[in-house]
Amino acid sequence: MASMKCPKCAAPVEFDAGDRFVKCSYCSSQIFIDKAGAGFIYALPFSVTENDAVGIFRRWAAGPTRAKDLDKLAQISSLKKQYFPVYMFKRDVNGMEHVYIEPAASTTLPGLHNLKVPGGDLKIFDDRFDTGGAELVKIDIEMAPYLSSLPGTAKEQALVYFPIWRLDYAFEQRAYVAVISASSGEVFSGDFPKRSSGAYMAVAGLGFLAFLAEGLLAIASPVLAGALMAVTVAGVFGASNYVARRM
Amino acid sequence: MAISVGLNCPACGGAIQVAEGDNVLNCGYCGSLLWAEGDAGVMTVAYRNVQGRDSVLRATEQWWRKGWKARDLREKGKLLECYPIYLPFWSTTTRVAGWICGYEERRHTDREGNVRTERIPMEEMVLNDYRYTSIACDPGDLGIRYLRNVGGEASFADFESIPTFESTTSKDEMIATSKQRALEEARGDANVPHITFERVIAIPKGISRIYYPVWVVRYSYGERMYMATVDGVTGNVLSGRAPGDPLYQSLAVTAGTSIGGLIAAGGLAFGLGAGEGLLALIGLVVGGAVLALTYRFFRHGSEIVEGDFEGKAADMRGKLMKEARRTFRGFHT
Amino acid sequence: MRVVQVKCPRCQQPIYSKVKDLAFYCQHCRTMHIRNGGTNIIDFDIAEFSPNARGDRVYMPFWRLFSSFTINQANVAGGTFHKLSRMIKGTANGGNLFIYVPAWETAVDEFKRWSMGMTEGQPMYSLRQDFNNVERGPTAITKEEAMQLADFVVVTMEAERPGTLQYLDYSLQVHDARLVYLPFVRGAQGLVSGL
Incomplete structure (x- = not known):
């Protein structure tokens, strides 16, 4: 918590980093906080719990491009609660404000190199901030090189601890890693077991060709073509249902 | 840190409503004309x-x-x-x-x-x-x-x-x-x-x-x-x-293959019969498009996504x- | 965000108004000011009503832009191009003129009508010192916007002529902008000039 004087009655007013508005407890004035100050360390709270993280992973793993049954067969070997540090730079480039986000720790984890702007309820990170047992990923990239290499002139910079769940899992004797943003639930993933489109394409392609042929046949022999079409409808439906459920 | 007051009328202290994009305001209590200045x-x-x-x-x-x-x-x-x-x-x-x-x-x-x-x-x-x-x-x-x-x-x-x-x-x-x-x-x-x-x-x-x-x-x-x-x-x-439903996925592709296939067949039959190559081609393209549309749902319909996610x-x-x-x-x- | 009471920068009297107007007029010392970042007292003109202008009188604000204008090349399909050159005082294809930009929130047709009408007509009027308790239309367009709209008015005048504008190469410079209150009478078909 930081504090300031109420601009109306000069009473001390305490506020938090994310606050844009506070109410003075003495004179009830609404006070707006103008954040021109720089150099804060912020942290985003974990709004995704451990159970949520696993559930979000399973939802993601059941997605159409993921290997069939990945949600059930993936073996989660570890789930780590981490705060990943990123620098947030506001720069003045030719009179325009640009925001840049750069990692403050070297990592091979997916998604963390191109985090855009971490969305979330920014809190001031100080001694009283409760990390909830999350591991702080060590900062090993200095801010200075970024400051000199980014375009424009500096307006504001801050360090933001971005909350993530690092989830290691194995599938068919191979290890994979996924990162889940604990702020929004977004899943970042590099390599993952993929599902082949072959069976889907085969069903759709063969069905289409069969109907095309039967349509042409219908000109010569409508009854035979009609019967064949009925069989094909049943066949395509059965095959596609099997593919959608099992492949 | 610069602090600025707001949101109570500076003349009478009454609460005021600030609407988007309006710099000029009226205090509903004392009738003062007010000016709202945003940060930058x-x-x-x-x-x-x-x-x-x-x-x-x-x-x-x-x-x-x-x-x-x-x-x-x-x-x-x-x-x-x-x-x-x-x-x-x-x-x-x-x-x-x-x-x-x-x-x-x-x-x-x-x-x-x-x-x-x-x-x-x-x-x-x-x-x-x-x-x-x-x-x-x-x-x-x-x-x-x-x-x-x-x-x-x-x-x-x-x-x-x-x-x-x-x-x-x-x-x-x-x-x-x-x-x-x-x-x-x-x-x-x-x-x-x-x-x-x-x-x-x-x-x-x-x-x-x-x-x-x-x-x-x-x-x-x-x-x-x-x-x-x-x-x-x-x-x-x-x-x-x-979550999506495999039943809808398979219904979609069944409809897509049958309707798409028949449109293509119709186009071919009439087009080639009348000697209009263009009509045959149109039939194939339209039929293919129907198929492609339903195929997408068939392939990706196991999760239904609504909103701006990409x-x-x-x-x-x-x-x-x-x-x-x-x-x-x-x-x- | 900061909310302040609007006070006259000259005599410090608060200004009361029910109308949302970007130009603040102090009844006490007859000062007008605008706010954009800072507080700026501005010069303004109030035109006298013609004695024949009877009915529901109202003053409407215009930004009058003193501009110089040169036509380098123009091409109009099925028509002629001379409307602008006709009214420019100076050499054949260039000179100075006042461009009038309606400063209130107008409908498109109203904007066209009054920007062209006043710019073409270059109205002559005698000045008065106060509004004489006549209602004042609120200003909604800033000086900067008006200066940017000058181009639009110029091209509109040419384009609205018979024939279809195909090409126009010109240069326009706005030297100065002044808020001018022109007299109007409200009629059944909208505003009628009260000059």
Whole structure:
């Protein structure tokens, strides 16, 4: 918590980093906080719990491009609660404000190199901030090189601890890693077991060709073509249902 | 840290309403004329959240029943948590004024088969205000990029109780993108095929930061965790992910292959029979398109996604939502 | 964000008004000021009503832009190009003129009508010192916007002529902008000039 004087009655007013508005407890004035100050360390709270993280992973793993049954067969070997540090730079480039986000720790984890702007309820990170047992990923990239290499002139910079769940899992004797943003639930993933489109394409392609042929046949022999079409409808439906459920 | 007062009338102390984009205000109590100055020219407005836990959960359950979502979602879906957040949006108004002149070419074929090209000169005036909104932070996996609703009551009353997402994208980029988009759109509206002269200006009329209440709902389906977001003002579902249903997937592809195949066959049969190669080709293309459309759903329909989930906030170009377009408002009406 | 009470920068009297107007007029010392970042007292003109102008009188604000203008080349399909050159005082294809930009929130047709009408007509009027309790239309367009709209007015005048504008190469410089209140009478078909 930081504090300031109420601009109306000069009473001390305490506020938090994310606050844009506070109410003075003495004179009830609404006070707006103008954040021109720089150099804060912020942290985003974990709004995704451990159970949520696993559930979000399973939802993601059941997605159409993921290997069939990945949600059930993936073996989660570890789930780590981490705060990943990123620098947030506001720069003045030719009179325009640009925001840049750069990692403050070297990592091979997916998604963390191109985090855009971490969305979330920014809190001031100080001694009283409760990390909830999350591991702080060590900062090993200095801010200075970024400051000199980014375009424009500096307006504001801050360090933001971005909350993530690092989830290691194995599938068919191979290890994979996924990162889940604990702020929004977004899943970042590099390599993952993929599902082949072959069976889907085969069903759709063969069905289409069969109907095309039967349509042409219908000109010569409508009854035979009609019967064949009925069989094909049943066949395509059965095959596609099997593919959608099992492949 | 610079601090500034706000939101009570500086003359009489009464609470005042600040509407988006309005610098001039009237105090409803003492009648004073007031002037609101944003930080660096940006007005800040928040909408009052009028939804509660119950209405949000009800909206989510109703949403489960709509569309091609899993039929058993109603029984198997379990609502786990539900909380409101304030999301920041940029809202810009850009006025475009100018003229686009040029011509259109029309081809006439006379009886002897001679083709004559006629040039029709065109002069088109553009004078419009374009309003755009865009989320002012990385929405992550919320599936929200634009502000869809503009009505509602402005109030800062909930600011203490609802977590607020900080606005972290650049307002200057938003203004520049809006200008560019407004010009492109004005050009599209003028619809002059060959431009010989163009003098169009885009004037940024203002930019506001809007804090908009959105409820996040998380629910499970089996062991999987899904989410949805609900508008805190209108109570409508804004975005969400939901499990699909293999039955709908297979029905879709069955319909697609049969209808697509028969259209293609019809085109081929009639086209080749009448000696019109083009008709045959059209039949094949239309049939193929029907197939492609249903194939997409067949392949990806195991998860139903609604909302703006693709791309990133910084990639705003072409993704601004045209909220409402107004021509100039009349004063004497 | 900061909310302040609007006070006259000259005599410090608060200004009361029900109308949302970007130009603040102090009844006490007859000062007008605008706010954009800072507080700026501006010069303004109030034109006298013609004695024949009877009915529901109202003053409407215009930004009058003192501009110099040169036409380098123009091409109009099926018409002629001379409207602008006709009214420019100076050499054959250039000179100075006042461009009038309606400063209130207008509908498109109203904007066209009054920007062209006043710019073409270059109205002559005698000045008065106060508004004489006549209602004042609110200003909604800033000086900067008006200066940007000058181009639009110029091209509109040419384009609205018979014939279709195909090409226009010109240069325009706005030297000065002044807020001018012109007299109008409200009629059944909208505003009628009260000059």
